[in-house]
């Protein structure tokens with residue numbers, strides 16, 4: 422086990438017996454990231470996942486909120502992505518995130534079936550897969566265009582270069598699995614693609 426998450430690690434915030442498992446995961450993820458922008462992205466991912474897959478269970482909501490957990494524990498001295506489209510790294514991002522949350526859930530009394538459901542969903546959130554994994558991938562993309570794209574265009578483009586950010590925007594939009602779901606991201610995708618183009622000049 423590469424890291425141990427105990428309730429002691431995160432103090433009384435997570436150890437309260439009055440908290441649902443979902444609330445504990447939210448507290449764990451929020452403490453791990455310490456970033457309001459990330460929190461909005463996770464909340465919006467839950468929102469769109471529910472929209473695309475009505476009647477979510479707690480395990481589905483946990484997966485949506487915690488899908489990017491690998492990023493909070495990334496050790497950049499060991500492994501870094503070559504670019505935003507680095508497929509090997511994206512697969513690692515999915516698997517490591519699933520592992521991190523799997524450990525947290527098992528330390529917090531989750532049932533085996535729920536743990537497997539959460540890990541299955543997170544492991545497919547970048548490339549999709551079955552109906553539910555694909556719905557989570559789509560929710561992640563739509564949320565990205567509501568909560569994160571501005572930061573990529575206004576901050577990262579000047580550091581990482583136009584091409585890298587353009588690739589990321591195109592990939593996040595094009596992977597959305599249907600025109601109906603793409604429609605929820607289209608306006609922001611087009612708006613921020615134009616802004617990115619302007620920043621080139």
Ligand SMILES: [Fe+2]
Nearest residue numbers: 462488489561
């Ligand atoms: Fe995400």
